Amino acid sequence: TSLLEGLSGILKSNGDDTKLDVIVCAAGGFQMDPKMPYPTHTHDEVCDIAHNYSESIEQMLQVNLHPPLAANFAAHQHMNADGLFVIIGATAALNATPGMMGYGISKLAAHHVVYTVGETTLKSNVTKAKRKAMQPVRKHAPYLDTLSVVGVLPTTIDTPANRKSMPDGNFDTWVQPDDIAKEIGNWTKTPSLRPHSGALVKVVRDKTGAAFRLVR
Incomplete structure (x- = not known):
């Protein structure tokens, strides 16, 4: 609700008819799972570990799934015709x-948002029967x-946070954020370059900078 209220306020300040051409949901985070208990752990220790495990799962859902769901709701309220909705997956x-x-x-749940919302549009590559079934929506x-809905699935993105958490990583193989932004910019300016709605596009580092490969 905070996202929707804030966005509505910004758009309203620019005029009642102001709409968005593009929404890019780049919010997200990463953490490893807590270690599972050993047979030598006491009952209380096992309960503590179980609690930490549950909290870890919930935190990942909050940072990686909730933002795409909120962004989808915002798109429903404020997206312009011929809009582009991008979700950063993995x-x-x-x-x-x-x-x-x-x-x-x-x-994976964020990816599900991509192809579920994508299949409700007329820009998807689903069968005629499925497209007809989505008419009421x-x-x-x-x-x-x-609308075009696209999931962008990078390998590791070269960010300060990732370098700090993975100091021994091979930075030369990491995807540059600018390369992702540039491709999204191309899709924005030239809709014919966009993948079909509901597509998942893998991004890997190559000699030219980044390669975008359709995986779904």
């Missing part, structure tokens, strides 16, 4: 994530006719 969540269950689950949300 390549890691395309596979099993041992040792980081909370992170993997939360990012689009009837009350005309912006969905021309």
